[in-house]
Amino acid sequence: TLSPYGVHQKHGQISNQRRQFSNTYISVEMDDATGVAVMKMKRPPVNSLNLELLTEFAISLEKLEIDRGCRGVILTSAIPKIFSAGLDITEMCGKNADHYGEFWRALQEMWLKLYGSNMVTIAAINGSSPAGGCLLAVSCDYRIMADNKKYTIGLNETQLGIVAPFWFKDIMTDTIGHRATERSLELGMLYSPTDALKIGLVDEVVAEDKVLSTASAVMAQWFAVPDHARQLTKSMMRKPNLDRLVTHREADIKNFVSFISRDSIQKSLQIYMEMLKKKGS
Numbered sequence: 001t002l003s004p005y006g007v008h009q010k011h012g013q014i015s016n017q018r019r020q021f022s023n024t025y026i027s028v029e030m031d032d033a034t035g036v037a038v039m040k041m042k043r044p045p046v047n048s049l050n051l052e053l054l055t056e057f058a059i060s061l062e063k064l065e066i067d068r069g070c071r072g073v074i075l076t077s078a079i080p081k082i083f084s085a086g087l088d089i090t091e092m093c094g095k096n097a098d099h100y101g102e103f104w105r106a107l108q109e110m111w112l113k114l115y116g117s118n119m120v121t122i123a124a125i126n127g128s129s130p131a132g133g134c135l136l137a138v139s140c141d142y143r144i145m146a147d148n149k150k151y152t153i154g155l156n157e158t159q160l161g162i163v164a165p166f167w168f169k170d171i172m173t174d175t176i177g178h179r180a181t182e183r184s185l186e187l188g189m190l191y192s193p194t195d196a197l198k199i200g201l202v203d204e205v206v207a208e209d210k211v212l213s214t215a216s217a218v219m220a221q222w223f224a225v226p227d228h229a230r231q232l233t234k235s236m237m238r239k240p241n242l243d244r245l246v247t248h249r250e251a252d253i254k255n256f257v258s259f260i261s262r263d264s265i266q267k268s269l270q271i272y273m274e275m276l277k278k279k280g281s
């Protein structure tokens with residue numbers, strides 16, 4: 001079917017209790033018996049967040065938000081060893097201002113829906129999660145990361161010669177505190193799961209094969225609290241950050257477009273992409 005946003009969706013019924021819908025880059029399995037949806041990113045090789053994925057992400061969340069049977073979402077990756085490589089750098093390189101603006105608006109939209117969700121959101125971080133990947137995780141209510149020292153998480157933007165916007169910084173500060181955020185963002189730090197746990201960037205580190213089952217167990221604990229009380233509390237905690245982006249949304253887009261269009265920034269991103277490609281070859 002074609003959603004109102006023009007994104008193709010396939011719907012399916014796995015059993016009486018499980019429903020599935022799938023787009024190109026997002027698949028969702030909704031369990032009506034538990035009220036939990038598992039939402040998986042599936043954009044090989046590294047789940048980098050391009051315009052289409054961000055749009056599908058926002059639409060999928062919106063669908064779940066209005067689904068009365070859905071109380072919680074587990075966000076994870078269908079790709080082994082990678083949660084998300086963050087924003088697709090090719091969306092920020094060699095394109096025109098209109099494209100940059102559209103891309104940034106889609107990122108904002110996805111974030112407003114995820115961070116502002118009434119549902120319980122749990123990130124099951126089953127692989128590396130730099131930059132925009134970390135943003136996804138930090139926007140959830142709870143984070144569980146796979147215990148593998150090869151995986152890293154953090155806001156490493158400065159390492160690419162770019163700067164995380166105020167709303168990335170705000171939620172990082174709310175999660176790990178001002179001093180740790182200052183150091184972490186200025187240095188563009190990426191943390192192993194153990195170190196991320198030490199600074200409170202993730203809430204739990206568990207064996208790789210236990211990430212999803214732990215997320216389900218944690219979900220059950222959060223479901224034990226009456227929804228209306230939890231939702232009002234979440235809204236009270238998060239409203240200032242949401243309002244700040246809504247108020248400054250157009251200025252934030254303008255700022256991004258003007259920053260990313262600079263020759264020096266384009267050069268930095270190209271060098272970074274070349275470095276990534278060389279490392280892979």
Ligand SMILES: CCCCC/C=C/C(=O)SCCNC(=O)CCNC(=O)[C@H](O)C(C)(C)COP(=O)(O)OP(=O)(O)OC[C@H]1O[C@@H](n2cnc3c(N)ncnc32)[C@H](O)[C@@H]1OP(=O)(O)O
Pocket residue numbers: 045046048082084085086087088089090128130131132133156157160162163164165256259260273276277278279280281
């Ligand atoms: C004012 C602007 C602020 C904007 C805020 C920005 C937020 C962001 O999210 S910027 C993106 C930051 N992301 C990163 O720095 C991550 C870069 N990627 C990696 O570190 C690694 O790829 C990895 C740890 C995520 C996975 O490593 P590995 O499994 O070894 O895979 P490869 O490095 O070989 O990558 C495979 C393939 O994917 C391409 N690629 C990786 N990340 C990105 C990306 N973010 N965007 C676009 N493409 C990406 C990589 O170049 C390889 O391509 P090929 O060589 O063509 O196969």
